[in-house]
Amino acid sequence: MSAVAQTARHYGEFARIGFVNILAFRLRYYTGIVTYLINVTVYYFIWKALYAADxxxxxxxDFAEMVTYVAVGWVIRSVYFNNIDANIATDVQSGNIILTMLKPTTVLARYLGQSLGEAAFRLVLLTAPTAVIVALIFPLQAPASPLHAAAFLASLAGSVVLSGALNFIVGAFALEMKSILGLLRAKFYVQELLSGLLLPMTMFPPALQSVLAWLPFEHVAYTPLRIYLGKLNGAELWTALAAEWAxxxxxxxxxxxxxxxMARETTIQGG
Structure with missing residues (x-):
């Protein structure tokens, strides 16, 4: 078996485990539909009031695009969101991380693979029903074109991997810091804001936009949303997609x- 095939098999197995494990908590995803609907509704009326003033x-x-931006943004968040960093922190504190580190697969493969399985689960039980309900309630625009729809899906897949990689790096700090609760909270708010989920990047000061363009955060939400709305076309679209996957x-x-x-000299307190 080639190295690529073996790696794919490992990721597939971990994804299956993540999918099965999350079945035990499927009720919270039913309530999650309500939570996401509330978020979209709140932002809808906020933006409606702001556009009425200016x-x-x-x-x-424009307002129609912003409604779609908000709704689709929260829908795709249900796909790329993951708890890799919190899961690593919990495993470090309990001592279970040692078992993971001793297995003949990389730690990254284990956590990222499981997060992919969880994303697949959420796609079925959270994302799809939320998208249908939101589309029935709010006046949403369809993707700008079939090409933009395909590029949007490719960008969303990149968001899942990108978000997982960012959270894995944050989670790795638990090996030295032991408790990363404060770091997790800071990362959460920074990513929510800088990803473009809460505000389009065009609303940031130009100087800050220039800085953020060199960081990966905007590719989590802003890039797929711009692609969906047709704000990126031609070479600009493919450049953004390539940058996201890079x-x-x-x-x-x-x-x-x-x-x-970080694991070169690890001391585990749990067990």
Whole structure:
């Protein structure tokens, strides 16, 4: 068996485990549908009030586009969101991380693989029903074109990997810090804001936009949403998609290296 096939098999098995494990908590995903609907509704009325005061409030987005931006943004968040960092922190505190580190697979493969399985589960029980209900309630726009729809799905897949890699790096700090609760909270709010989920990047000051363009966060939500709405076309679209996947690959490599560096002298308090 080739190395690529073996790696794919490992990821597939961990994804299956993640899918099966989350079945025990499927009730919370039913309540999650309500939570996401509330989020979309709240932001809908906030943006409606802002656009009523100033039709050009958000540069580059009219009200119809902003409604779609908010709704689709929260729907795709249910796919790329994961708890890799919190799961690592829990395993470090309990001592279970030792068992993972002793297995003949990489720690990254285990956590990322399980998160992919969880994403597949959420796609069926959370994302799909939420998308249907939101589309029935709010006046949403369809993808700009079939090409944009396909590119959007490719970008969403990149968001899943990118978000997983970012959280794995944050989780690796638990090997030294033991408790990363404060770091988890800071990361959560930073990613929610800088990903473009809460505000389009065009609403940030130009100087800050220039800085954020060199960081991976905007590719988590802002890039797929711009593709969906047709804000990226031609070479600009493919450049953004390539940059997103390049960031995903780079952060996977960085996460693997960083874990090895942090684990060189590990002391586990649990057990």
């Amino acid at each position: 039709a050009n409030f958000a540069q580059g987005f 960031w995903a690959a780079a952060l996977l490599w960085a996460g693997s290296w960083f874990w090895g560096w």
